Amino acid sequence: MLVLQNKKKLTIAISSRALFNLEEGHEVYVQQGVEAYCQYQIEHEDELLEPGVAFSLVKKLLALNEDNVDGKTGIDERVEVILLSKNSADTGLRIFNSIEKHNLPISRAAFASGESPYRYIEPFGADLFLSAEPLDVREALEMGYAAAAILPSANRSNDDGQLRIAFDGDAVIFSDEAERIYRQDGLAAFDASEQAAANEPLPGGPFKDFLSLLHQIQAEFSEQNSPIRTALVTARGAPAHERVIRTLRAWDIRIDEAIFLGGKSKGEFLKAFGADIFFDDQTGHCESAAEHVPSAHVLHGVANQGS
Numbered sequence: 630m631l632v633l634q635n636k637k638k639l640t641i642a643i644s645s646r647a648l649f650n651l652e653e654g655h656e657v658y659v660q661q662g663v664e665a666y667c668q669y670q671i672e673h674e675d676e677l678l679e680p681g682v683a684f685s686l687v688k689k690l691l692a693l694n695e696d697n698v699d700g701k702t703g704i705d706e707r708v709e710v711i712l713l714s715k716n717s718a719d720t721g722l723r724i725f726n727s728i729e730k731h732n733l734p735i736s737r738a739a740f741a742s743g744e745s746p747y748r749y750i751e752p753f754g755a756d757l758f759l760s761a762e763p764l765d766v767r768e769a770l771e772m773g774y775a776a777a778a779i780l781p782s783a784n785r786s787n788d789d790g791q792l793r794i795a796f797d798g799d800a801v802i803f804s805d806e807a808e809r810i811y812r813q814d815g816l817a818a819f820d821a822s823e824q825a826a827a828n829e830p831l832p833g834g835p836f837k838d839f840l841s842l843l844h845q846i847q848a849e850f851s852e853q854n855s856p857i858r859t860a861l862v863t864a865r866g867a868p869a870h871e872r873v874i875r876t877l878r879a880w881d882i883r884i885d886e887a888i889f890l891g892g893k894s895k896g897e898f899l900k901a902f903g904a905d906i907f908f909d910d911q912t913g914h915c916e917s918a919a920e921h922v923p924s925a926h927v928l929h930g931v932a933n934q935g936s
Contacts, residue, residue, distance in 0.1 A: 635833055638709055639842045641690060642755035644746070644762065645714040645724045648687060649678035651701040663743065666722050674723035677730050682779050682923050683733075683759055686905045691734055691794040693846060693856055707846050711753050711893045712738035713746035713760075750774050757839050759925065765909055767928045775839040777908050777925035793905050794843065795922075798863040798873055800910035800930030802840055804832035807869075808910075809931050823869040830879040831872060835929050836908060837880070844882045860902050864914075866891025896921040 645651060654673075692705045703840035712728070712735055714721055721740040722935040728735050739749040747769045750758050756770045769776035799808040811819035840859065847855050861884050865873060869920050870889045877884055895914055899907050900921035907918045912929045918924040 631837075635844070637842060638706055639690075639846065640709045640711065640753065640757075641687070642711045642713045642750055642753060642757045643683060643687060643764070644760040645712060645716060645721070646761035647681055647683040647759045649681045649684065649710065649724065649727060651661070651678065660700075664834055667717070668722040670716070670723050674726060676723070678723065678727035680731075683906065684783050686792075686923065687733065689790070689905060691791070692790070703845075709737070709869070710735050711755060712759070713749055713753075714738065715738050715762075716740050717742040726852060747772070747776075750776075756842055763926065763928055765925075767933075770835055770927070771930045773835075775836045775927075779925045780919040780924045781851045782919040782923050791856055793858045793860070793903050795860040795862045795899055795902055795904040795907040795917060796836060796840065797907075797909040797911075797914065798861055798865060799834070800932060801834050801836050801908050801927050802861065803832070803834045803837075803873070803876065805910070805930030805932070806832060807872075812931055820869050823865075823872050827868075827871040828875060829872070830876040833880075835927065837882075839884055840884075841880070847883055852885070860888060860904070862882065862885040862888045862895050862898055862902070862907065863890065864892050864895075865889050 646655065654669055655668060658667045687710050690708045691710055712724065714724065716724065718740045721738070725738070737753065739746050745765045745768065747758060747765045750769055750772070756775060758766065758774055759779055760766050760776070761779050763778040766776045766778040796802050799805055807819060807823055810822050843857055843859060847857050850856065861873070863873070866889050874887070888900065890898065894917055896917045899918050904922040906923045906925055908925050908927050909915050909918065910930050911932045912926060915924045915926045
């Protein structure tokens with residue numbers, strides 16, 4: 630096992646609605662307002678909240694700390710999860726009660742009492758923000774942070790203990806420069822441009838650093854024993870595949886599986902991979918994927934301009 634020097638802890642910020650199923654209380658908020666919502670949560674604060682779409686993802690992320698490189702719990706942790714919530718501290722008591730009952734080692738939180746909590750991403754040093762609120766996600770992305778809006782999904786996780794994360798390429802791991810050519814000039818121009826630039830690494834997208842931190846953890850293990858498996862699931866096909874491969878090689882970032890679909894629907898492939906979550910910048914791909922695996926919308930790039 631490789632021990633990395635000066636490695637950075639992976640820090641995930643997550644909203645309460647992404648972590649737990651709060652839809653019943655949210656419906657009270659929508660229909661009856663803030664005061665009724667507050668009263669509802671206080672009246673039910675001793676009732677355990679059921680897992681939300683991202684619960685299994687968070688549980689597997691936190692499990693990465695169970696075999697610390699120095700063998701001491703709480704020392705040199707690989708991952709920390711922080712709660713960022715629009716709840717008040719008063720209504721948030723039910724959330725912390727549920728965190729404790731579910732045995733999740735989450736101790737840090739910000740309760741913003743109705744305001745967007747995304748502004749606490751920077752002081753907490755978060756590398757990824759997951760929320761059920763698209764506007765909060767967009768604000769975080771505009772600040773330069775990896776962020777995604779969790780979509781409703783009945784499928785929460787694979788049963789395997791290994792953490793499996795899948796990414797789209799353009800506008801997620803990579804910039805949207807190639808996607809812009811495709812949208813402006815069509816597939817033939819896109820393929821020609823990518824073929825001509827095959828030896829030029831693509832600029833990084835909002836999830837490049839997050840992927841790099843996952844790779845940092847993977848580097849502590851052999852490929853056969855890694856607790857994390859990643860996949861690139863992209864609509865690209867040949868000849869646009871080469872630039873992607875060479876870009877990841879230039880970045881020295883490991884991707885375990887690369888699936889070039891040439892425009893084919895992604896959902897069944899993500900199900901076969903067993904993704905705990907899939908990140909994509911396009912609404913249609915996210916909705917299709919959510920029928921099979923947990924999915925999150927990265928509201929970034931040309932596909933989300935004006936939306």
